[in-house]
Each structure stands twice: as structure tokens, then as C-alpha cells.
Amino acid sequence: MKKIGLKPVYLDCHATTQMDQRVLDAMSPYFLEKFGNPHSDNHYFGWEAAEAVNIAREQIAQSIGASANEIVFTSGATEANNLALKGIARLYGKKKNHIVTCVTEHPCVLESMRSLVEEGMRVTYLNVNQDGLIDISKLEQVITKDTLLVSVMAVQNEIGTIQPLSEIGEICHYNKVYFHSDGAQALGRIPIDVKKMNIDMLSITGHKVYGPMGCGALYIGKIPKVKLMPLFSGGGQEKGIRSGTLPTPLCVGFGKACELATDLLAAETISIRKKRDLLLEKLTSELSGVHINGCIKHRVAGNLNLSIDEVDTGTLMASLPDLAFSTGSACSSNSDSSYVLKEIGLSDAEIDSSLRIGLGRFSSDFEINYAGERLIEEVNKIRDSRRSIFINAAE
Numbered sequence: 001m002k003k004i005g006l007k008p009v010y011l012d013c014h015a016t017t018q019m020d021q022r023v024l025d026a027m028s029p030y031f032l033e034k035f036g037n038p039h040s041d042n043h044y045f046g047w048e049a050a051e052a053v054n055i056a057r058e059q060i061a062q063s064i065g066a067s068a069n070e071i072v073f074t075s076g077a078t079e080a081n082n083l084a085l086k087g088i089a090r091l092y093g094k095k096k097n098h099i100v101t102c103v104t105e106h107p108c109v110l111e112s113m114r115s116l117v118e119e120g121m122r123v124t125y126l127n128v129n130q131d132g133l134i135d136i137s138k139l140e141q142v143i144t145k146d147t148l149l150v151s152v153m154a155v156q157n158e159i160g161t162i163q164p165l166s167e168i169g170e171i172c173h174y175n176k177v178y179f180h181s182d183g184a185q186a187l188g189r190i191p192i193d194v195k196k197m198n199i200d201m202l203s204i205t206g207h208k209v210y211g212p213m214g215c216g217a218l219y220i221g222k223i224p225k226v227k228l229m230p231l232f233s234g235g236g237q238e239k240g241i242r243s244g245t246l247p248t249p250l251c252v253g254f255g256k257a258c259e260l261a262t263d264l265l266a267a268e269t270i271s272i273r274k275k276r277d278l279l280l281e282k283l284t285s286e287l288s289g290v291h292i293n294g295c296i297k298h299r300v301a302g303n304l305n306l307s308i309d310e311v312d313t314g315t316l317m318a319s320l321p322d323l324a325f326s327t328g329s330a331c332s333s334n335s336d337s338s339y340v341l342k343e344i345g346l347s348d349a350e351i352d353s354s355l356r357i358g359l360g361r362f363s364s365d366f367e368i369n370y371a372g373e374r375l376i377e378e379v380n381k382i383r384d385s386r387r388s389i390f391i392n393a394a395e
């Protein structure tokens with residue numbers, strides 16, 4: 001690890017978010033004093049923990065317009081996605097073996113689909129346009145009488161695109177098809193109402209919403225009722241859908257994070273968007289050849305995904321140890337090149353010069369200004385040195 005004097009400016013809120021102090025404060029009693037097993041129903045310690053878990057379940061449900069009894073805790077969105085997709089396919093796959101998804105889904109969804117194909121399911125992948133959005137009329141066309149499920153993510157983790165959830169939900173329910181959405185990047189960033197949007201299953205996670213890592217949930221709707229085959233064998237917790245002792249402190253933290261998200265969403269969206277737009281304005285006014293990847297309109301407030309002409313992101317990153325941003329996604333560390341940017345039509349050169357910035361609750365004006373100035377400075381340096389190499393070669 002490179003050692004640097006001051007901590008870099010954090011610009012990677014799609015990878016994870018700093019936990020909110022209020023979340024930690026809510027969690028801390030459940031590590032030491034209130035340490036009971038929430039499934040111990042014989043004594044006080046268990047009841048105390050169970051009550052805390054119930055409150056958290058209520059807070060989580062409220063943040064997405066659900067009821068507490070529709071929330072199943074998981075270890076995060078990866079597990080929630082696996083449970084939703086494999087759980088439904090393994091139960092109903094014999095009767096209906098077709099699933100529709102999208103090419104820009106998170107790797108945990110795409111890999112789950114790959115393994116379901118091995119189990120005999122048929123999967124249709126919807127393309128996206130250069131904005132990053134699926135074509136609704138295309139969705140209607142690919143649904144058949146064998147279609148069990150449509151799984152389309154709410155917000156894309158690299159380019160921040162918001163898919164038309166209500167329209168997708170409407171089409172699904174008209175055709176009597178279940179609708180699952182990976183909402184990991186949506187919770188706390190856009191308003192979600194699972195009932196109004198006709199979402200039957202929604203995957204969410206704590207650490208993308210200023211809560212703890214290692215705790216997430218799957219919303220499983222009651223009308224129409226979704227039944228799932230569990231992934232784990234065990235003690236039958238979470239109504240048998242997800243066995244394993246619930247981590248009380250993490251559940252409490254996730255609950256508190258959701259409560260904060262519900263309260264802060266509207267105001268936070270405005271202030272974060274303002275900061276994002278300021279940064280973009282600064283970069284585009286002082287640098288030529290800055291391109292936005294994906295559309296700016298249907299996009300979460302804190303996201304910027306840019307390609308900068310003549311700049312290799314690896315070089316840029318190496319010269320900016322004081323900024324913590326990313327190329328593409330932290331979730332697909334095995335491949336350098338972003339399949340998401342490829343799918344929206346970028347060339348290899350444009351992908352090699354792309355960077356992702358994710359702003360959030362704790363991004364300050366000072367940090368945004370500093371980041372803008374440093375990016376401009378280093379981009380200019382890289383371009384100058386490139387040009388001098390060309391001039392020297394010509395002489």
C-alpha cells in the first residue's frame with residue numbers, strides 16, 4: 001500500500017459508504033451489554049435482542065414501502081440476489097423456465113444466471129442503449145408464457161443509471177411474471193415504493209447506505225406471494241428462508257441507516273446533485289474532451305462516469321494518490337475492462353480513459369473543489385507530456 005501523508009479525498013461511494021456516526025451509536029450497545037441471541041425466546045437477553053431486530057425490520061421495510069414481515073435479513077445484496085434468483089428458479093423452474101435480465105447487471109446477478117442455465121433455465125439478456133437504459137417495448141416482446149421472472153437492477157453501479165422500474169413492474173404484473181430488482185445502489189439514493197412499482201423482490205445492503213458491511217435484506221412481497229427455495233440448510237430462522245443466527249448489532253445498524261435514509265433522501269439528493277454538477281461544470285469548463293458516460297438525466301445524484309480524451313486512467317490514478325476514485329467497478333476485480341461501458345457503446349480507448357466518481361453524504365464542498373482542481377492539473381500534465389513526446393518524435 002502506498003503511504004501518503006494526508007488521507008485521500010473519498011470519491012468512491014458506489015463501492016461503499018462511510019458509516020454514519022448515528023448508525024454506530026445505535027449499534028454499539030448490542031455488541032457488549034445487549035448481546036443476547038435474538039432467537040433465544042426463553043429469557044430476557046433473547047427478548048431484548050429480538051425486539052431490536054424487529055424495530056430494525058420495521059425501519060428497513062418503511063424505507064421501501066414494505067411491511068416488516070416481508071423483510072428477510074441476509075449478509076448483503078450478493079446473498080439477497082442469489083437467494084432471490086436461485087430461490088425462485090429452483091422452486092418454480094419446472095413449470096416456468098424462462099428468466100429475463102439485463103446485460104449491465106452486477107456480476108452476482110450475471111453469475112447466478114450462468115449457474116441457473118446449467119440447472120436448465122433459459123435466460124434472455126436485454127441490451128441497453130447508450131444511455132444505459134433497457135428498451136421497454138423489447139421487454140414486452142421477449143416475455144413468453146414460460147417466463148417466470150424479470151430481474152432488472154434499479155440503479156447501475158458504474159454509470160448510476162436509473163431503470164424505469166414502474167414501467168417494468170407494470171409489464172411484469174400484466175403478464176403475471178415476477179419482478180425482482182437489485183436495489184443495492186438505489187436505497188437511499190432514489191425513492192422506492194415496492195408496492196407502487198410492482199416490485200416482488202428487492203435486494204438491498206447496509207454498506208451502500210452509510211450502514212454496516214455484512215448485513216442486507218431481501219424484500220419478498222406477499223401479494224402476489226413469492227415462495228423461495230432456501231439456499232442454506234439450518235435452524236429455520238427467517239421463516240425457514242434464510243437459516244443462521246441474525247447479527248443483532250448489524251441488523252440494528254442497517255435499520256438505523258434506513259431510517260436516516262428515509263428522513264434525509266429528499267434534501268440529500270438536492271445537495272449531492274449540486275456538488276456533482278459543480279464538479280462536472282468545473283471539469284468541462286476548464287478541460288476539453290471530457291465526455292459523460294450514460295445519460296445525465298436518468299442518473300443518481302452522486303454519480304459521475306467520465307471519459308477524458310488522451311488520458312489513460314491508470315496513469316491518472318497513479319498521479320492522483322490524494323484522490324480515491326475508481327475505474328469501473330470494485331466488484332469485478334478480475335477484469336480490468338468494464339463490460340458496462342462496452343455495453344453502452346464505448347470503444348476500448350474510451351474505456352481506458354474512463355473514471356467513476358461517487359459522491360455522498362460526507363462529500364464536502366472543500367473536497368469537491370480540491371478534487372476538481374487536482375484532476376484538471378494532472379490531466380493537463382499528462383496531455384502536455386504526451387504532446388511533448390509527439391513533438392520530440394517529429395523533430
Ligand SMILES: *Cc1c(COP(=O)(O)O)cnc(C)c1O
Nearest residue numbers: 076077078106157182184185205
Ligand atoms: C454493491 C452491490 C452489490 C453487492 O452488495 P454486497 O452487499 O456488497 O454483497 C450488488 N449489486 C449492486 C448493484 C451493488 O452495487
